[in-house]
Amino acid sequence: MRPTRDDTWLLPWLGAVTLVLVWASLTHAHVALGQAAGFVTGFGHPWSGFDHVLAMIAVGIWGAQLGAPAVWLLPVVFPIVMAHGAFLGLIGLPLPGVEVGIALSALLLGAMVGGETRPKPVVAALLVGAFAVFHGHAHGTELPAGQSGLRYSMGFVLATGCLHGLGIALGLLHRWPTGKLALRGAGALIAAMGVLFLWRALT
Amino acid sequence: MSRRDRQHPWPRALVAGGALVLWPWRAEAHLVTTGLGPVYDGIGHLLMTPEDLLPILTLALCAGLQGAGSGRRVLSVLPSAWLVGGCVGLLAHGLPGFPLSALSLCILGTLVAVELPLPLPAVTALALGLGLGHGVLNGVAMQQAGTGVRGLLGSLAALVVLVALVAAGVVSLHQQWTRIAVRVAGSWMAAIGLLMLGWALRGGN
Numbered sequence: 001m002r003p004t005r006d007d008t009w010l011l012p013w014l015g016a017v018t019l020v021l022v023w024a025s026l027t028h029a030h031v032a033l034g035q036a037a038g039f040v041t042g043f044g045h046p047w048s049g050f051d052h053v054l055a056m057i058a059v060g061i062w063g064a065q066l067g068a069p070a071v072w073l074l075p076v077v078f079p080i081v082m083a084h085g086a087f088l089g090l091i092g093l094p095l096p097g098v099e100v101g102i103a104l105s106a107l108l109l110g111a112m113v114g115g116e117t118r119p120k121p122v123v124a125a126l127l128v129g130a131f132a133v134f135h136g137h138a139h140g141t142e143l144p145a146g147q148s149g150l151r152y153s154m155g156f157v158l159a160t161g162c163l164h165g166l167g168i169a170l171g172l173l174h175r176w177p178t179g180k181l182a183l184r185g186a187g188a189l190i191a192a193m194g195v196l197f198l199w200r201a202l203t
Numbered sequence: 204m205s206r207r208d209r210q211h212p213w214p215r216a217l218v219a220g221g222a223l224v225l226w227p228w229r230a231e232a233h234l235v236t237t238g239l240g241p242v243y244d245g246i247g248h249l250l251m252t253p254e255d256l257l258p259i260l261t262l263a264l265c266a267g268l269q270g271a272g273s274g275r276r277v278l279s280v281l282p283s284a285w286l287v288g289g290c291v292g293l294l295a296h297g298l299p300g301f302p303l304s305a306l307s308l309c310i311l312g313t314l315v316a317v318e319l320p321l322p323l324p325a326v327t328a329l330a331l332g333l334g335l336g337h338g339v340l341n342g343v344a345m346q347q348a349g350t351g352v353r354g355l356l357g358s359l360a361a362l363v364v365l366v367a368l369v370a371a372g373v374v375s376l377h378q379q380w381t382r383i384a385v386r387v388a389g390s391w392m393a394a395i396g397l398l399m400l401g402w403a404l405r406g407g408n
Binding site: 009010013072075076077079080082083084086087088089090091092140143149150151152153154156157158160161 | 213217254257304313316381383386387390391393394395397398399400402403404405
């Protein structure tokens with residue numbers, strides 16, 4: 001069997017590159033109309049709704065709690081299925097109960113994290129995928145006109161990945177007993193927020 | 204040479220590359236005197252046009268995941284197809300309104316995300332299709348920019364370097380998490396492509 005190489009030395013380089021990329025620097029020199037602005041708007045959109053943010057962070061935390069392969073399966077499933085939902089929204093296909101679905105996603109995903117529930121990876125992926133459709137549809141119907149579609153999409157997907165990454169990073173606390181408790185508490189909090197979102201969606 | 208350096212040549216390559224970039228050299232601000240302006244325009248065009256850049260990178264990721272043989276095949280077929288498509292584009296009049304970038308990203312991104320083993324003819328077909336399609340778009344852009352064949356050659360040079368570096372980098376990945384990171388990148392590309400497709404069908408830009 002061929003011995004595997006240790007690639008962990010790449011981590012500091014990746015960290016440095018990421019730091020440079022996410023460093024907030026305003027460079028609007030001769031921006032073509034709607035080009036860079038499209039990326040910035042797209043990147044900012046997923047952060048603009050608290051219900052979206054909580055649900056996507058919950059996906060990351062839950063993946064980290066479940067471990068491999070769910071830790072990478074869920075963040076792969078969510079953006080792709082969410083893009084399908086956004087596609088439906090973009091072409092004008094209605095989806096009933098979008099806000100209720102988003103609220104339920106926060107509620108149930110928070111409950112999964114809080115209860116440290118361990119279903120089969122396929123079941124977890126199906127659950128996450130089902131909710132991703134609602135999130136995507138909501139985003140798809142809210143996409144602003146007059147901006148570069150590609151750059152908006154790049155920013156949008158990158159921001160979604162960052163939120164999942166944030167959740168996975170928080171999920172690393174799962175290695176320690178106190179961290180496990182903290183994560184379960186965070187899950188309960190997300191579920192409670194989900195109840196609030198659901199109340200607002202239904203009234 | 205230390206043992207660590209022998210195992211990992213990247214840090215030394217990065218230092219050498221950085222030194223080369225920072226080396227003081229005469230800046231040819233007016234490249235018309237050298238005749239290389241259109242070549243640099245072509246290089247810059249490819250590197251700053253995500254509509255072309257992202258599908259190329261995704262194909263390189265796909266080829267890298269498939270192994271060294273697929274990487275070599277893409278490296279030989281893609282530039283040739285790009286050149287042929289580019290020449291056609293230089294002679295064409297206007298662009299058809301077809302969301303090629305979106306479709307390329309959807310297909311290639313999905314293939315990267317699922318890491319489906321592909322036979323060599325399929326990889327060849329992907330490289331051929333991508334090279335011809337995006338080559339035509341690039342050729343039309345070069346014609347409109349007035350950079351002509353030299354601009355096309357510049358974009359071709361950038362393409363070869365990019366594909367070689369990215370595909371070789373992915374082939375050399377052995378740790379499972381690094382390959383998973385590539386697959387996650389593929390899923391993001393597919394998602395971007397799908398959003399673009401919806402955007403195009405809605406009638407956006």
